[in-house]
Amino acid sequence: MLPYPNDVFFTNCFVTVDVNFLNCHIVSVNESKACDIMNGFDEEAVRKFRFSGKILRETREEMKHFVREDMLIIEICERAESLIREKGGKPAFPCNVSINEIAAHYTSPPDDKKRIPGKSVVKVDLGVHVDGYLTDTAVTICFNPEYKSLVETAEQALKVAINSIHPGISTSKLGPIIEKTIKSRGFKPISNLTGHQIGRYLVHAGTSIPNVSHISFFSKIKLGGIYAIEPFVTLPNAIGKVENGEEITIFSFLKRRSLENSYAKQLLKHIEKTFRTLPFAERWLQNVVPKKHYHEAFQELLSSKTLKGYPIFIEASRKPVAQAEHTIMIVEDGCTVLT
Numbered sequence: 001m002l003p004y005p006n007d008v009f010f011t012n013c014f015v016t017v018d019v020n021f022l023n024c025h026i027v028s029v030n031e032s033k034a035c036d037i038m039n040g041f042d043e044e045a046v047r048k049f050r051f052s053g054k055i056l057r058e059t060r061e062e063m064k065h066f067v068r069e070d071m072l073i074i075e076i077c078e079r080a081e082s083l084i085r086e087k088g089g090k091p092a093f094p095c096n097v098s099i100n101e102i103a104a105h106y107t108s109p110p111d112d113k114k115r116i117p118g119k120s121v122v123k124v125d126l127g128v129h130v131d132g133y134l135t136d137t138a139v140t141i142c143f144n145p146e147y148k149s150l151v152e153t154a155e156q157a158l159k160v161a162i163n164s165i166h167p168g169i170s171t172s173k174l175g176p177i178i179e180k181t182i183k184s185r186g187f188k189p190i191s192n193l194t195g196h197q198i199g200r201y202l203v204h205a206g207t208s209i210p211n212v213s214h215i216s217f218f219s220k221i222k223l224g225g226i227y228a229i230e231p232f233v234t235l236p237n238a239i240g241k242v243e244n245g246e247e248i249t250i251f252s253f254l255k256r257r258s259l260e261n262s263y264a265k266q267l268l269k270h271i272e273k274t275f276r277t278l279p280f281a282e283r284w285l286q287n288v289v290p291k292k293h294y295h296e297a298f299q300e301l302l303s304s305k306t307l308k309g310y311p312i313f314i315e316a317s318r319k320p321v322a323q324a325e326h327t328i329m330i331v332e333d334g335c336t337v338l339t
Contacts, residue, residue: 179211
């Protein structure tokens, strides 16, 4: 994930593709007016955004009751991704399960043995796309009563932001609203993680929604725009910023390069055909090439910079982080929550 500006990071800044469309929702009058002017999105696009959001909402609610202490993380990732596919969508990125001080971007590698620790703060971040029209949501599941207020603060900040956003408001005004809500409850926002505008095939479409007052952010929220709002909250004595960790479990295709290993070429062919520019997890690549040749092939794709890796984000002072996220569509009188 590239920093912008200076040291601001975007979670799940991925490009997406593909899927089947089923089960439309009725589009309201406000939504119909909005979609007429939103970056080429028509009523059919809005229906697909809404269907994507429906899949994601149902999956998120099921996962809230599925996750438990001492559970294998890979079991959570695979269950969430299976639910998305069963409901008629495809993952827009691998299911993120980020625990305690890890704020974002951890998904299980193959044969992951890590488990959900006792008394932990678990963030489950999910994305779905339908024909490229995607939604993004996250929930924090807390097994430690000490951090119940931390989680509730992230949820309250999200609620206040949703109630405040409307066409024409500047992102430079939304940041202070979110920050004030979080600080009024005795906590601290993560200053270098932001929400983001969403486009077709794009998890991040340009405009960022800061969680703090930030001079570098000055964009107007557009009628008909699709945005993900996601406050990240930590303890008052934390640094309140994230930094890159060493672990990388999510990857995407970056650029064609000259490759020597025949299995690397075979693996790349599969990645381009199956994911295009979508991010993926290594566990999605099992059995593409013979197991004994996989590691060498994958490493060549990384060392040649054919693939890009996304490091996990860790709170700099190693304090726990909570997250809440919805995807919304801007309508004339405010917004419609899609997830």
